[in-house]
Amino acid sequence: MERRKFIKKASVTGLSLVTMSSSLISKANSNKVKKGLLPNKISIKPLVIATWRTPLAVNTAAALLEKGSSALDAVEQGCRIEEADIKNQSVGKGGLPDRDGNVTLDACIMDDKGNYGSVLGVKNIKHVISVARKVMEDTPHVMLVGDGAEQFAVTKGFKRENLLTEASKKAWEEWKVKSEYKPIINIENHDTIGMLAIDKKGNISGACTTSGLAYKMAGRVGDSPIIGGGLFVDNEIGGAAATGLGEEVLKTVGSFLIVELMRQGKSPQEACEEAIARIVSKPNSNYKNFQVGYIAVNKQGETGAYSIHEWFSYNLYQKKENKNIKSDFYNKD
Secondary structure: OHHHHHHHHHHHHHHHHHHHHHHHHHHHHHHHHHHOOOOOOOOOOOEEEEEOOOHHHHHHHHHHHHOOOOHHHHHHHHHHHHHHOOOOOOOOOOOOOOOOOOOOEEEEEEOOOOOEEEEEEEOOOOOHHHHHHHHHHHOOOOEEEHHHHHHHHHHOOOOOOOOOOHHHHHHHHHHHOOOOOOOOOOOOOOOOEEEEEEOOOOOEEEEEEEOOOOOOOOOOOOOOOOEOOOEEEEOOOEEEEEEEOHHHHHHOOHHHHHHHHHHOOOOHHHHHHHHHHHHHOOOOOOHHHOOEEEEEEEOOOOEEEEEOOOOOEEEEEEOOEEEEEEOEEOOOO
């Protein structure tokens, strides 16, 4: 009898434990949903978002997505549009040079599997975003620099060309008269195209390409080609990209921070605002004299953007419409 009572009691206790465990698991899963860690059924795709006024680049990426291309192909081809536009003096050919008159380009790309490739300080090669993809896909490395990156590009069929246009050369020669260096908000800080895309399968990729700050010191590299700085993508959560004064973005690992904040349950907009707050709230922050802007997207297709100062904008392709949108900003004094 005692044995039967023990077995019966154990069975009831076990059932209670199972019920309790199920309840705890259910509650844990519920919390995960609340925190945004589990995929939401609502998803807006395809989607493209890119820094600044870049309608042609975004249209190029969007057209590929509508045809079923991957987000990776879309962001690469979209960024190539800006790299080839010599009127854009902050990206690719025609970019403003460093203090010595050399145009050096930086770029990085990240796919939905967490793979990453980048190139830094590259001369004589226009489409560095494509070189960054080759680094990601065709080498055991994630980053190539300077002459090594240029040599690698040539082995992959990229052609050397003079990146300094007459317009950029003239601007540099005029700058040399005084040789004063003070980044002008939304002009010299307008130094990047960062692009994020969601394809029809719901996968996210991102890319970032730049000629860096005008008249920078030779050898200077900002945030754009650095994973977690100028760009970060986690296909389970979302992605983010940065523009502006790269030194300040790097100090807070801004794009990685935004994705991690979204992982904790913040919306893309809330995450961008918090990332800007981390910059402006630093002790003795000189934020009134420089610009930083962020864009972000989560797995559900919600987007966000925020900057320190006014006039940062971004292009968004969503529901078959491509719009340029002015970002909200922090410094409203």
